[in-house]
Amino acid sequence: MRNEESAPGLDLAQPGAPTGEPALPVVIQGGMGAAVSDWNLARQVAMTGNLGVVSGTALDTVVARRLQDGDPGGHMRRALAHFPVPEVAERILDRYFNENGREEGKAYLPVPNLTLKPVSRSRELMVASAFVEVWLAKEGHDGPVGINLLEKIQLAMVPSLYGSMLAGVDYVLVGAGIPSKIPRLLDKMARHEQVAMEIHVDESTQTYATELNPYDVVPENFPPLKRPKFLAIIASHPLAAYLTKEEATTPDGFVVEGHIAGGHNAPPRGRMTFADNGEPVYGTRDEADIPKIAKFGLPFWLAGAYATPELVQQAIAQGAVGVQVGTIFALSSDSGTTPENRGKLLDALAADRLEVRTDALASPTGFPFKVVPMDGTLGEQETYLERTRICDLAYLRTAYEKKPGQLGYRCPSEPEDDYVRKGGELSNTVGRKCLCNGLMATIGMPQVRSGIEEGPLLTLGSDLTAAKQLLNQYPDGWDAQEAVRYLLSGAEAAPEQELAYAAR
Structure with a gap:
């Protein structure tokens, strides 16, 4: 297993960036939702010189629940002590920190739901x-x-984005949509300029935007921030072409993610059809045209079934800087997945009975979502049907216009009557799972209601080849840096590749 003292000395990143620029990482560790990719996992990968990525999903709930659980190790308080506005940190600690942790069976305090105009404590x-x-x-x-x-x-x-920039984040990665607004936001926030981001609103008759004045958070004499590099997560070359049409929407690079990857997947192009097992059918139209993406002249990484040493080198041979990998990091001992949930997944992997399905209905976003149908989890039909529907975390709900200037919010995973009352179609609720609560349970922070804990929802990529190879090599499990070493173990045989990277 890992030797902590030697870890910072690892030099596993690929050379070739221009003079004065850091080398581009060969490996990007995937940003898996709701603190599966937590700070510890990202830190261990970053210490190898490759890109460690934290998930930004539901971080307000994650941090609030860690504090309510007593902040084991004092990590939240240590970081908050460095937040540039002590008064903000003090207010958060006063509201959420419980030195003795929650009593068994007691519910977590809620955090405010996302709205167009959040209250100050939510922001x-x-x-x-x-x-x-x-x-x-x-x-x-x-x-x-x-x-x-x-x-x-x-x-x-x-x-x-702004909070991560205050901490000096090096890269921002955005997927599950068309992230055309991100470059301009990063430019403005680096200078602490007020920003507004237009949002999608169903049945809208006017434009709506969420806003932030950085000086509502930090003092007006606060120095400019480093502008991080932005990588757009895409599934096709047409989206790459769209994002690069204007300088204001052009990212610093791409992660090209295939439908084999875990979590959310882009839907198949054209009319969706289904296989006999109910999974959506992907075809050749859904395969990214790598040579066309390479012609845009931006660095790119390949993701989705590029998780073996041979495939890393194959990606580089196609012109990629390297790969983004999720599953073997999610299964590593450094991930935020609880030891119990990770143990169940590894046991099933060892017994060759680990199944990963692409569920077209599970996510309220309408994007297909990879689900592990394991007993006792929301991925298993009986457990899903037993759960009482509730939408209390509400990260994936959609805004809709009640009347001009007034918004409501609805989620296909909420109680059916509530969704229909808000103007939603009943058919949209069929098969929808509560990803928000399920993923919080996966990392060991399930909400408790009337003594009943929320069940976990497990997700992995479909290709388990690398995970099986690592399990053969490390029968008792592996850590994140061992996963990086495995991925780059074929690098000695590959020629060095010169990389062109125009930094912003």
């Missing part, structure tokens, strides 16, 4: 939570750290 918590996660991931080393955000969760985007 402060979102900014500070992103700061905490990135600050901890960067603590004690100089490796690169990124944050992964879902374009679908638009109402959290601006405060999460």
Whole structure:
């Protein structure tokens, strides 16, 4: 297993960046939702010189629940002590920190739901939570750290970006949508300019935007921030072409993610059809045209079934800088997945009975979502049907216009009657799972209601080849740095590749 003292000395990143620029990482560790990719996992990967990525999803809830559980190790308080506005940190601690931890069976205090115009304590918590996660991931080393955000969760985007920039985040990765607004937001927030991001609103008759004035958070004499590099997560070359049409929307690079990857997947192009097992059918139209993407002249990484040493080198041979990998990091001992849930997955993997399905209905976003149908989890039909529907975390709900200037919010995973009362179609609720509560349970922070805990929802990529190889090599499990070494173990045989990278 890992030797902590020797870890910072690892030199596993690919050379070739222009003079004065850090080397581009060969490996990007995927930003898996709701603190599966937590600060510890990202830190361990970054210490190798590769890109460690924290998930930006639901970080306000994650940090608030860690504090309510007593903040084991004192990590949240240590990071909050470095937040540039002590008064904000003090307000968060006063509200959420419980030195003795929650009593068994007691519910977590809620955090405010996302809205177009959040109350100040909600905005402060979102900014500070992103700061905490990135600050901890960067603590004690100089490796690169990124944050992964879902374009679908638009109402959290601006405060999460700003909080991560206050902590010096090096990369921002955004997928699950068309992230055309991110470059301009990063430019403005680096200068502490007021920003507004237009959001999607169903049945809208006018434009709506979520706003942030950085000086509502930090003092007016606060120095400019480093502008992080932005990597757009895409599934096709047409989206790459769209994003590069204008300088204001052009990213610093791409992560090209195939439908084999875990979590959310882009839907198949054209009319969706289904296989006999109910999974959506992907075809050749859904395969990214790598040569066309390479012609845009931006660095790119390949993701989705590029997780073996041979495939890493194959990606580089196609012109990629390297790969983004999720599953073997999610299964590593450094991930935020609880030991119990990770143990169940590894046991099933060892017994060759681990199944991963692409569920077209599970996510309320309408994007297909990879689900592990394991007993006792929301991925198993009986457990899903037994759960009482509730939408209390509400990260994936959609805004709709009640009347001009007034918004409501609905989620296909909420109680059916509530959704229909808000104007939603009943058919949209069929098969929808509560990803928010399920993923919080996966990392060991399930909400408790009337003594009943929320069940976990497990997700992995479909290709388990690398995980099986690592399990053969490490029968008792592996850590994140061992996963990086495995991925780059074929690098000696590959020629060095010169990389062109125009930094912003």
